[in-house]
Amino acid sequence: MPPSNEASEPAVLVLGVKGFLEGESRLLRLGEELIVGRGRAADLSVKRAPKFTARPDRLELARSERFLSVSRRHVRIQFLHPGLVEIEDLSSNGTFVDGRRVDRVGLTDLRARPHDINLGGVELLRLEWRGTPPGSPPPPGKPIL
Numbered sequence: 001m002p003p004s005n006e007a008s009e010p011a012v013l014v015l016g017v018k019g020f021l022e023g024e025s026r027l028l029r030l031g032e033e034l035i036v037g038r039g040r041a042a043d044l045s046v047k048r049a050p051k052f053t054a055r056p057d058r059l060e061l062a063r064s065e066r067f068l069s070v071s072r073r074h075v076r077i078q079f080l081h082p083g084l085v086e087i088e089d090l091s092s093n094g095t096f097v098d099g100r101r102v103d104r105v106g107l108t109d110l111r112a113r114p115h116d117i118n119l120g121g122v123e124l125l126r127l128e129w130r131g132t133p134p135g136s137p138p139p140p141g142k143p144i145l
Helices: none
Strands: 011-018 025-029 033-037 075-081 084-089 095-097 100-102 104-107 115-119 123-130
Touching (some): 084 100
Antiparallel strands (some): 011 025, 115 123
């Protein structure tokens, strides 16, 4: 079960909603980053996802165009401070945030609404705010850009 919105420490939930990462999740705390991709070295790896490893045809699938459209290191998600989450495309196949291709983008409204990140057209992640309730001011000394 995902963490409650009522937690006191600001956090960002990265949730797989489509593809092999569906059902996978990671919680980013302030100052943390997450690398997502198909490589085993990625923090959130398509190749290590249970939906992929359980497939009997995973060896053939790993060579397919669909699977290879997600780069080994596809995207970096950084929780820089309570008012800013940065998304950086590390791939050659494209990263899309809310349907728009991005190289690097800062999300400043995550408290107000979730955002979708599409990797190579096959994996879909959702970013959701966790921590202080939406609309709460940031902790003292943490300005919102």
